[in-house]
Amino acid sequence: MAGRSERGVKRALITVVLAGLTLLGLATPALAHDSLVGSTPADKSTVDASPPAIELRFDEPVQQGAELNTVVVTDAQRNHWEAGPAVVKGNAVAVPLRPLGAPGVYTVDYRIVSADGHPGDGSITFTLSKTGNGAPATATNAQQPAVATPGEPGGKGLPVWAWILGAAVLLGIGLTLALRIGKKR
Numbered sequence: 436m437a438g439r440s441e442r443g444v445k446r447a448l449i450t451v452v453l454a455g456l457t458l459l460g461l462a463t464p465a466l467a468h469d470s471l472v473g474s475t476p477a478d479k480s481t482v483d484a485s486p487p488a489i490e491l492r493f494d495e496p497v498q499q500g501a502e503l504n505t506v507v508v509t510d511a512q513r514n515h516w517e518a519g520p521a522v523v524k525g526n527a528v529a530v531p532l533r534p535l536g537a538p539g540v541y542t543v544d545y546r547i548v549s550a551d552g553h554p555g556d557g558s559i560t561f562t563l564s565k566t567g568n569g570a571p572a573t574a575t576n577a578q579q580p581a582v583a584t585p586g587e588p589g590g591k592g593l594p595v596w597a598w599i600l601g602a603a604v605l606l607g608i609g610l611t612l613a614l615r616i617g618k619k620r
Contacts, residue, residue, distance in 0.1 A: 443614075443617030443618065444617070446613070446617055447610065447613040447614050447617050450609065450610075450613040451606065451609060451610050451613065469493040469494060469495045469496075469497060469547060469549035469550070469555050470493060470494045470495075470555075471491060471492070471493055471545075471557055471559070472492050472493060472494050473491075473492040474489065474490060474491050474492065474543070474559050475488075475489070475490040476489070476561040477561070478559035478560065478561070479559075479560060479561070479562075480561050480562070481561070481562045481563075481564050482561060482562070482563055482564065483563075483564050483565050484565065484567070485532060485534045485535035485563065485567045485569060486532060487531065487532060488529050488530060488531045488532055489506060489508060489517075489529065489530050489532060489543050490527055490528070490529040491506065491527065491528045491529070491543070491545055491547075491559075492526055492527050493526050493527070493528070493547065493549075493555075494526070495526060495549060495550055496525055496526055496549075496550045497523050497525075497526065497527075497528055497547045497548065497549060497550065498523070498547075498548040498549065498550060498552070499523045500548075501520075502520075503547075503548045504521045504523060504528050504545075504546065504547045504548060505521055505545065505546050506521045506528060506529075506530035506543060506544070506545045507543070507544045507545075508530065508532060508541055508542070508543050509541065509542050509544070510535075510536070510537065510539060510540075510541055510542075510571065511539050511540060514571030514572070515571055515572040516532055516533050516535060516541065516569070516571055516572065517530045517531070517532060517533070517572070518530075518531040518532055518533045518572075519531045521545075528545065528547055533569050533570070533571065533572060534567050534568060534569030535563050535567040535569050536566070536567050536568070536569045536570060536571065537563075537566060537567075538562075538563050538564055538565055538566055538567075539562065539563060540560050540561075540562050541560065541561055541562070541563060542558055542559075542560050543558060543559045543560070543561070544556070544557075544558045545557060545558065
């Protein structure tokens with residue numbers, strides 16, 4: 436009788452390990468979203484004059500649609516410098532800029548929706564080395580909302596912890612079923 440019980444436990448353990456590996460194998464493509472592959476100006480670069488626009492290039496197409504994608508350009512004082520909404524052209528997202536003002540570091544925060552429907556966000560920086568003649572957007576003429584992150588109000592998609600919790604529940608159900616089937620035999 437002990438031999439059968441050990442075999443049942445071994446089978447259950449093998450079933451759980453295979454189910455876990457299957458879940459991990461299936462989850463990898465689902466976690467792959469658009470990645471930033473380049474920008475103009477380049478991340479951490481220095482420019483002498485204000486660029487007319489910021490362009491972000493991704494490895495896959497970005498979904499088009501009103502308010503799906505946001506690009507926010509701010510200086511050290513969190514003043515906004517974007518002059519219009521983000522525009523999608525295939526794998527690129529661009530936002531027009533107001534002429535920049537004080538020299539210093541400018542941060543470009545972005546949130547895009549990839550072709551598979553999942554949001555992606557991040558940021559780059561560039562440094563303006565010479566004083567420009569522009570003024571930041573005021574509260575009444577700022578074009579873009581703040582960038583939302585996944586899991587926050589306004590964010591789209593499920594946070595990673597929800598996927599992990601779902602996988603753990605499925606694994607628990609599989610283990611329970613495997614142990615019950617093993618006991619019946």
